[in-house]
Amino acid sequence: MDVSQYLDIFIDESNEHIQALSDNIMILEKEPENKDTINEIFRAAHSLKGMAGTMGFKKMQHLTHDMENVFSEVRNDTVKVNSSLIDILFDCLDAIEAYVDTVKQTSNEGEEDNAALIQRLNDFLEGGGQVAAPAAAEGEAAPAEAAAAAPAEAEESSDNYKNLTLDEEDLGKLTHAAEGGSILYGFTAHINKDCLLKAARAFLVFKAVEDFGEILFYSPSAQDVEDEKFEFTFSFIVSTTSDLEPIQQAVAAVSEIETIECGKVNPEMYQHKTEAAPAPAAEAPATPAPAAKPAPAKAEKPAAKNNKKNANKPVTARTVRVDIEKLDALMNQVSELIIAKNSLVSISSSDGGSGDYDRQSFQEQIEYLERITTTLHESVMKVRMVPIENTVNKFPRMIRDLSRKLKKPMELVMTGEETELDRTVVDQIGDPLQHLLRNSADHGIEDPEKRSKSGKPENGTIFLNAFQEGNNVIIQVGDDGGGIDTDKVKAKAIERGLVSEEDAENLTQKEIVDFLFMPSFSMAKKVTDISGRGVGLDVVKSNIEALGGDVEVKTTLGQGSTFTIRLPLTLAIIQALMVDVRDEKYAIALASIMNIENIPVSDIKYVQAKEVIYLRGLVIPLIHLDDVLDCEPMEEKPEYLTVVIVKKGDNYAGLVVDNLIGQQEIVIKSLGKVIDNNKMISGATILGDGEVALILDANAMF
Amino acid sequence: MAEEKKELEKKDVKRRDLEPVDEEKKQYIVVKIGDEQYGLDISYVDNIGRMQKITRVPKVQYHYIGIINLRGEVVPVMSIRRKMGLGDDVITNKSRIIILKMEEQGLVGVLVDEVREVIDLGESEIDRNVKASRKSDALFINGIGKNGNDLVSIFEVTAILDDVSAS
Structure with missing residues (x-):
C-alpha cells in the first residue's frame, strides 16, 4: 500500500492537532487543574501519535508517545503542571511542527530524533515534576544520544545474514x-x-x-x-x-x-x-568513544542532504479545507444544472423536428440556467474564502512566549477570528500581523512597575479585532501600553533630516506617526531579537499595500496605540438585507441594522424642519432613500412607512424603503475605478438572477 | 539539393522585393451613433454584448448610465451620446454594449446604437487632418477613415474614458 496519497490529510490533520494542543496547553497553563483540557490534550497527542505511526514516521511517533506519557501522568494526578512542564511541552510542539514541516517538504520526517527533548520529558516524569535546568538536560542528553546512536551503528554493520545470532x-x-x-x-x-x-x-x-x-x-x-x-x-x-x-x-x-x-x-x-556474539556485545559499552565518533558525523550528512531537499518544492499542494455545507451547496447547484440541461434537451426534442420551439418555456429554461450558473460561480468563490482563524490562532502562543521572554505579563485578546477572507490574503496577512503584535509586546506594553505606577493593571492587554465593514475587512491590532511618543518621533525625524525643525512644528499627529512607516526608522533604543532593527513597519505597510489595503495608526500617549489594517475585498461576503426602492433593489449590511419598523405616516414629527420618529425613547431622523438616491417620486403617499433603523456608534437613522425582500448572503464587488464613488454606495453585488444590486453604506448616511 | 534550395530562397527574396511594402493595417469596429459612423480600435475591445439590464447608480457622473453584470464582474457602462453631448440614448434591439478593456481603468462598457462591421484601415486611409466642427469631435476624434463610400470617424479611445465631457 502506498500511503503517500494520505500525506495531505496527514499534514492537515497534524496541523489541526498541533493547534488544538497549543490552544489547550495555553489553557492548561492558566488552569492547571482543568480535567477537560487535560483530556482534550491527551486525545490530541494520542491521535498525533497514531497518525505518525500509521504513516511510519517513527521519530515523530516516539516523541508524541513520550508526550502522551507525560499527559497520562498529569491526568492521573501523579505529576503537577507547572510552567517548566509547559515550556517543555511547547518545545515538543515546536519539534513536532518541525517534523510536519519536513514531511511537507520532503514527504519524510527527516533525521532529527529530538533525543534531548525526549530526555527532558522523561526526566520530568522521573523527577516527579522537577526538571533539571535545560542546559544540564541537554548536556545529559548528548551522551545519551551518542550512546543510542552507537548500538544502532553496531547493529547495522552486524545486520547481515552472515552475522546472525x-x-x-x-x-x-x-x-x-x-x-x-x-x-x-x-x-x-x-x-x-x-x-x-x-x-x-x-x-x-x-x-x-x-x-x-x-x-x-x-x-x-x-x-x-x-x-x-x-x-x-x-x-x-x-x-x-x-x-x-x-x-x-x-x-x-x-x-x-x-x-x-x-x-x-x-x-x-x-x-x-x-x-x-557475547564478546563484542560486552565490549561495546567499554569503548563507547570510538563508536560515538562516527555517529555525529553521520548525523550531519543526512542533515545537509535534508537541507538540499528542502530547497525543492513542497511535495504537497496547498489546500483549502472546505465547509461541507459549501460543498453540499455546490453539489446541489450542479445537480440543478443537470436538470436545467435535461429540460432544454426535452424542449428541443419535443418540437418533432419542425424547429418550432415553445419559445416561452425555452426562454424560461435559459433564465433558470442563467440563475444556476451565477449561483454556481458565487459558490465556487465562497469555497476560496477561509476564516482568518487559521492564521491568527498561533498568536496567543507567540504572545505567551514573548511575555515570558520580556518578563512583562500580558495577554492577547482576539475577536472576529471567524471573519472570512480569500485564501491568498489569509496566507499573506500573517507576517504583517505578527510584526504588529511583536511591536505591541516589545514597545507598546510597559514594564509592570511602570504600569502599576500609572494606575494600569499590571497585566498588559494586546488585542486583535477583525470584522467586516462595508467593502473592507478591518483588522485592528493594538495594546493598552504607553502609546507612541510623537515628540520623540518628531525629534528623531529632525535628527534624521527627514523634516526641518520649522516644518516639524506644523506636522499633524498623523503625519508624525507616518514617519514610523519609513524604511529603517526605528525608535527602539536598543536592538533586541524581537524588534528594533527598523525593518518592520515599512515592510508591514508595503505588504498590506500589496494586498490592496492600507494601514492607519491611532495613538494616545500613555494609553496605547491601535494599528488599523483595512483590506478592500472584492470577494468579501456579508449578510445583507435586500430592499426595494421603487423598481430598484438595494442591499444594506445586516451588521449595521438595528431593527425594522412599520411606522404610520401620522407618527412622523418634525424637529428643526426635519422628519423624525420617536421610538422607545430615541429620536431617530428619517432618511427617505428615494430622495437621496434620486428615484422618481411616488405617485401616492402611503399610509405606512417601512423604516430600516440603522446605527453607527450611538447614532441612529431610519431609512425609509418601499419594500423588504429578505436577508441574503451577498458577495461584494467594487464598482470599478471610473465611476465617481459616492459615499452612499459601498459596492455592488450580483443577485441570483444575474441582476446587479447596489450596496448602501449605512455609515455614510449620517 | 542544397543549391536548389538556395535558388528557391533567392526567388523568394526577389518576389518579396517586388511587392509593394505592406502597410500595417489596423482593425476597427464600425459603430453607429445617431446618424454617424464611428470606428473603435479593435485592440481595446474585449467583447460586444447585447443590451441587458443596466443598474442605475445614483449620483455618479452624468455620462455613466450604470453598471452591468458581465460574467460575474460588475462593469460600469457609459453613454457615449451623453459624453459627446448628443442627448440621451434611444434603446432599440440593435443597441449593443461594447466592452473596452483599458489598462488603467479596467473593463468599461460603452453603449452604442448599432454595431455594423469590422474594417481594416491603413494609416494612409485615415485623414488625420480633422477640422472639428463640433467641440465633442475635437475631443474624441483623431481622424476620419474612408470605408468605401462611407466616412468613419475614428475615436480616440483613451479620450472617451478621460473624465472630461463635452456637455
Whole structure:
C-alpha cells in the first residue's frame, strides 16, 4: 500500500492537532487543574501519535508517545503542571511542527530524533515534576544520544545474514533442514530509506520467498518485522530445494527494496557466532568513544542532504479545507444544472423536428440556467474564502512566549477570528500581523512597575479585532501600553533630516506617526531579537499595500496605540438585507441594522424642519432613500412607512424603503475605478438572477 | 539539393522585393451613433454584448448610465451620446454594449446604437487632418477613415474614458 496519497490529510490533520494542543496547553497553563483540557490534550497527542505511526514516521511517533506519557501522568494526578512542564511541552510542539514541516517538504520526517527533548520529558516524569535546568538536560542528553546512536551503528554493520545470532532452537531447525536435503540460503534485504511502510515491504519479501521454500529464521523476529520494529535492513534464512537465482529475483521484484545480499549458508556458520556474539556485545559499552565518533558525523550528512531537499518544492499542494455545507451547496447547484440541461434537451426534442420551439418555456429554461450558473460561480468563490482563524490562532502562543521572554505579563485578546477572507490574503496577512503584535509586546506594553505606577493593571492587554465593514475587512491590532511618543518621533525625524525643525512644528499627529512607516526608522533604543532593527513597519505597510489595503495608526500617549489594517475585498461576503426602492433593489449590511419598523405616516414629527420618529425613547431622523438616491417620486403617499433603523456608534437613522425582500448572503464587488464613488454606495453585488444590486453604506448616511 | 534550395530562397527574396511594402493595417469596429459612423480600435475591445439590464447608480457622473453584470464582474457602462453631448440614448434591439478593456481603468462598457462591421484601415486611409466642427469631435476624434463610400470617424479611445465631457 502506498500511503503517500494520505500525506495531505496527514499534514492537515497534524496541523489541526498541533493547534488544538497549543490552544489547550495555553489553557492548561492558566488552569492547571482543568480535567477537560487535560483530556482534550491527551486525545490530541494520542491521535498525533497514531497518525505518525500509521504513516511510519517513527521519530515523530516516539516523541508524541513520550508526550502522551507525560499527559497520562498529569491526568492521573501523579505529576503537577507547572510552567517548566509547559515550556517543555511547547518545545515538543515546536519539534513536532518541525517534523510536519519536513514531511511537507520532503514527504519524510527527516533525521532529527529530538533525543534531548525526549530526555527532558522523561526526566520530568522521573523527577516527579522537577526538571533539571535545560542546559544540564541537554548536556545529559548528548551522551545519551551518542550512546543510542552507537548500538544502532553496531547493529547495522552486524545486520547481515552472515552475522546472525541464532539460539539453540533455531540452530536445531537449520540443522534438521540441512539434514533433510534442503539447501539453506541467507538473505539480507535493504529497504529504501524513503519507504513508508517497511513492514509491508518485508511482508511482500517473505511472501515471495515462501513460494520457494520455508523461512526458518527471521532477524529481527517475524513479530518485530510486522510491528516495524527494525531499521532499514532485515535478514532471514530460508530452506528450499530451489536454486538461489529465482528467489533472488523474486525478492528484488518487490518495490522499494534497494539491495539484497544473499548466499548459501550452513548451520555450522552460526555455531561459532553464538559463542562469539557475547564478546563484542560486552565490549561495546567499554569503548563507547570510538563508536560515538562516527555517529555525529553521520548525523550531519543526512542533515545537509535534508537541507538540499528542502530547497525543492513542497511535495504537497496547498489546500483549502472546505465547509461541507459549501460543498453540499455546490453539489446541489450542479445537480440543478443537470436538470436545467435535461429540460432544454426535452424542449428541443419535443418540437418533432419542425424547429418550432415553445419559445416561452425555452426562454424560461435559459433564465433558470442563467440563475444556476451565477449561483454556481458565487459558490465556487465562497469555497476560496477561509476564516482568518487559521492564521491568527498561533498568536496567543507567540504572545505567551514573548511575555515570558520580556518578563512583562500580558495577554492577547482576539475577536472576529471567524471573519472570512480569500485564501491568498489569509496566507499573506500573517507576517504583517505578527510584526504588529511583536511591536505591541516589545514597545507598546510597559514594564509592570511602570504600569502599576500609572494606575494600569499590571497585566498588559494586546488585542486583535477583525470584522467586516462595508467593502473592507478591518483588522485592528493594538495594546493598552504607553502609546507612541510623537515628540520623540518628531525629534528623531529632525535628527534624521527627514523634516526641518520649522516644518516639524506644523506636522499633524498623523503625519508624525507616518514617519514610523519609513524604511529603517526605528525608535527602539536598543536592538533586541524581537524588534528594533527598523525593518518592520515599512515592510508591514508595503505588504498590506500589496494586498490592496492600507494601514492607519491611532495613538494616545500613555494609553496605547491601535494599528488599523483595512483590506478592500472584492470577494468579501456579508449578510445583507435586500430592499426595494421603487423598481430598484438595494442591499444594506445586516451588521449595521438595528431593527425594522412599520411606522404610520401620522407618527412622523418634525424637529428643526426635519422628519423624525420617536421610538422607545430615541429620536431617530428619517432618511427617505428615494430622495437621496434620486428615484422618481411616488405617485401616492402611503399610509405606512417601512423604516430600516440603522446605527453607527450611538447614532441612529431610519431609512425609509418601499419594500423588504429578505436577508441574503451577498458577495461584494467594487464598482470599478471610473465611476465617481459616492459615499452612499459601498459596492455592488450580483443577485441570483444575474441582476446587479447596489450596496448602501449605512455609515455614510449620517 | 542544397543549391536548389538556395535558388528557391533567392526567388523568394526577389518576389518579396517586388511587392509593394505592406502597410500595417489596423482593425476597427464600425459603430453607429445617431446618424454617424464611428470606428473603435479593435485592440481595446474585449467583447460586444447585447443590451441587458443596466443598474442605475445614483449620483455618479452624468455620462455613466450604470453598471452591468458581465460574467460575474460588475462593469460600469457609459453613454457615449451623453459624453459627446448628443442627448440621451434611444434603446432599440440593435443597441449593443461594447466592452473596452483599458489598462488603467479596467473593463468599461460603452453603449452604442448599432454595431455594423469590422474594417481594416491603413494609416494612409485615415485623414488625420480633422477640422472639428463640433467641440465633442475635437475631443474624441483623431481622424476620419474612408470605408468605401462611407466616412468613419475614428475615436480616440483613451479620450472617451478621460473624465472630461463635452456637455
